[in-house]
Amino acid sequence: MPTVAKVTGAAVGAGWNLALGCDLVVATPQARFSQIFARRGLSPDCGGSWLLPRLVGLQQAKRLALLAETIDAEEAKALGLVTWVTDTEEVDTFVDDLTARLVAGPPVAHAQTKALLNEGIDRTLRDALANEAKAQAVNFAGADVREAYAAFAARREPLFTGRWAVPSRPEDDT
Incomplete structure (x- = not known):
């Protein structure tokens, strides 16, 4: 079954990794993403160490995990971590349409x-x-x-x- 993540706020640590585990990710411009683990004295979990390098390559994965930077939705999209960035007012309609198309498949x-x-x-x-x-x-x-x-x-x-x-x-x- 295809899975869709809708991110409208902060997706940090395990929350972001859960979204990365989805097949498609829809975010609003207000969404923020961080592999915050290093700032908490931790290493990635919830599949982040496996997902990130496969999605963005090893160097970008290291950058995101080691520096624990927060990136916006547009940068996440540019890195291939978000499929679409949709206006906040339209995100629910967009996700509903997307899931309806998947269900009809x-x-x-x-x-x-x-x-x-x-x-x-x-x-x-x-x-x-x-x-x-x-x-x-x-x-x-x-x-x-x-x-x-x-x-x-x-x-x-x-x-x-x-x-x-x-x-x-x-x-x-x-």
């Missing part, structure tokens, strides 16, 4: 995509291609692919269900 394909991207970051291209082939086999066994093609042909939006199209047992064929 193909659940099995979303799950496959999220897993492939999360696993692919530390795999070889050969492993990624093999995993993609396995995921596509799962996708083609579902009804959502047929629905997507039918919707395209009918020039309408698809209605995804996540249901299987291939019988699970041979006797189900009859």
